Amino acid sequence: MAWSLFVGNMKPEKRIAYALVVLVSIFSASCQHEPITVTDIIHIDTTGNGGGGCNIPGGLYASLITDSSATLNWAVVSGAASYDVQYKIAGSATWTAATSTANSLPLTGLNAMTNYEFQVQTVCAEGSSGFSASANFITLAAGDTTPYIPCNPDTAYFQNDVLPIFLTNCAMPGQGCHDAGSHAEGLILDSYDNIMASGKVKPGKPNSSKIYEVITTGEPDDRMPPSPYSPLTADEINLIYTWILQGALNNYCGGGPCDTLSTTFSGTVFPIIQANCIGCHSGNVISGGVDLSDYSKVYTQVVNGKLYGSVNQVPGYVAMPLGTTLSDCDIRKINFWINDGAPNN
Ligand code: HEC
Structure with a gap:
C-alpha cells in the first residue's frame, strides 16, 4: 500500500x-x-538506485509532440553526471548530438509529419555507458500545435477520463442537477475550474474529498448521482479516486487527434452539424421541428437540452444523427462547447 x-x-x-x-x-x-x-x-x-556502474538509460519516450517540437524523456540512471543524446530523421545517416543534465531534453525546429529516432547514453564520473537502443516518434501535421502527450495507462486524466464522467452523470444540461443552468446546492460540476472551486475535491486526498465520499457512500439517501440515476461504475469511481490521488490536475493525454481544448462554434461545432445533420434539419426538411441552419437555431436546441440529449443518445431523446452515432471525438467537442456556455465564437 x-x-x-x-x-x-x-x-x-x-x-x-x-x-x-x-x-x-x-x-x-x-x-x-x-x-x-x-x-x-x-x-x-x-x-532509486539501480545498482553500481554507469548504466545505459532505458524508458525512452517522446512527449509534448507538436508539428515542430518534442521533449525526449528517459529513466534516471543513478550516478549520472549528464546524458548524451543523439537524434536524426529515421533512416538518415547523420545524428545531431546534444547533452542534458536532466533526464529530458526539449527539441525544436523539427519537420512536421516526420519520423525521428533518438538514443541516449549516460555520462558518469568514471566514463560513459554505451548508447541505448533507438526510440521513435512522429511529429504532428503542420499547423497541429496541440501538444501530443502519450497516454500513460497508470495516470487518470481530467480531460479524457474524469470530465466526461461529470458531464454524463452530474452536469447533464436540462436535468436540474449540476450544470450551469441548475446548480443544485450551488454546485456546478461542468468544468475543471467549477469542480475545483466547489471545494469538494482535495488534491492528493481522495478519502477527505466530499466528491469521493458521495459517489461511494453506502447511504442511499446521500449517494450521488441520486436515485433513479444509476450509481457510478467501479471503473468510474476508480478513475476519480486515482485522479484526486494524483493531485487533481487539469491534465489530458493524446491531444493531436481530438483537440477539444480549442473548440469553437464556427470552427468545430457548426462544421460537424453541416456534415452530419443539415440534410434533415434545414431548408425544406425540418425533421422533428428542429432547425439547425444557423447559430441561434442551434442555440435553441442547446437551451432545451435536445442537442446534448440527442447526440449523446440519452434515454428519452431521439438518438442523432438518425440511425448512426457521431464519432467519440465529435461528441466530446460538442459537449465541451455546450458546457462552455455554447458561445457564438
Ligand atoms: C437522416 C435524417 C436525420 C439526420 C441526418 C439527423 N436527424 Fe435529427 N431528427 C431526424 C428526425 C426524423 C427527427 C424527429 C424524430 C422523432 O421525433 O421521432 C429528428 C429529431 C432531432 C432532434 C429532436 C430530438 C428529440 O428528442 O426531440 C434533435 C435535437 C436532432 N434531431 C438533432 C440532430 C443532430 C444534432 C443531428 C446531427 C448530429 C441530426 N439530428 C441528424 C432526422 C435526422
Missing part, C-alpha cells in the same frame, strides 16, 4: 523510471538465480 501511494504521487515520467528500475532489478536478480524478496524490491525503489 505504501508503495502504491508512493508511486501514485509521482509524476508519470518518474513512475515509469521507477517501474523500470523495479523491472530491471527483478530481471537481473532472476538471471543470477537469486531469490527475489519484497524487501529487496522496496529497498531498491525507495532509494
Whole structure:
C-alpha cells in the first residue's frame, strides 16, 4: 500500500523510471538465480538506485509532440553526471548530438509529419555507458500545435477520463442537477475550474474529498448521482479516486487527434452539424421541428437540452444523427462547447 501511494504521487515520467528500475532489478536478480524478496524490491525503489556502474538509460519516450517540437524523456540512471543524446530523421545517416543534465531534453525546429529516432547514453564520473537502443516518434501535421502527450495507462486524466464522467452523470444540461443552468446546492460540476472551486475535491486526498465520499457512500439517501440515476461504475469511481490521488490536475493525454481544448462554434461545432445533420434539419426538411441552419437555431436546441440529449443518445431523446452515432471525438467537442456556455465564437 505504501508503495502504491508512493508511486501514485509521482509524476508519470518518474513512475515509469521507477517501474523500470523495479523491472530491471527483478530481471537481473532472476538471471543470477537469486531469490527475489519484497524487501529487496522496496529497498531498491525507495532509494532509486539501480545498482553500481554507469548504466545505459532505458524508458525512452517522446512527449509534448507538436508539428515542430518534442521533449525526449528517459529513466534516471543513478550516478549520472549528464546524458548524451543523439537524434536524426529515421533512416538518415547523420545524428545531431546534444547533452542534458536532466533526464529530458526539449527539441525544436523539427519537420512536421516526420519520423525521428533518438538514443541516449549516460555520462558518469568514471566514463560513459554505451548508447541505448533507438526510440521513435512522429511529429504532428503542420499547423497541429496541440501538444501530443502519450497516454500513460497508470495516470487518470481530467480531460479524457474524469470530465466526461461529470458531464454524463452530474452536469447533464436540462436535468436540474449540476450544470450551469441548475446548480443544485450551488454546485456546478461542468468544468475543471467549477469542480475545483466547489471545494469538494482535495488534491492528493481522495478519502477527505466530499466528491469521493458521495459517489461511494453506502447511504442511499446521500449517494450521488441520486436515485433513479444509476450509481457510478467501479471503473468510474476508480478513475476519480486515482485522479484526486494524483493531485487533481487539469491534465489530458493524446491531444493531436481530438483537440477539444480549442473548440469553437464556427470552427468545430457548426462544421460537424453541416456534415452530419443539415440534410434533415434545414431548408425544406425540418425533421422533428428542429432547425439547425444557423447559430441561434442551434442555440435553441442547446437551451432545451435536445442537442446534448440527442447526440449523446440519452434515454428519452431521439438518438442523432438518425440511425448512426457521431464519432467519440465529435461528441466530446460538442459537449465541451455546450458546457462552455455554447458561445457564438
Ligand atoms: C437522416 C435524417 C436525420 C439526420 C441526418 C439527423 N436527424 Fe435529427 N431528427 C431526424 C428526425 C426524423 C427527427 C424527429 C424524430 C422523432 O421525433 O421521432 C429528428 C429529431 C432531432 C432532434 C429532436 C430530438 C428529440 O428528442 O426531440 C434533435 C435535437 C436532432 N434531431 C438533432 C440532430 C443532430 C444534432 C443531428 C446531427 C448530429 C441530426 N439530428 C441528424 C432526422 C435526422
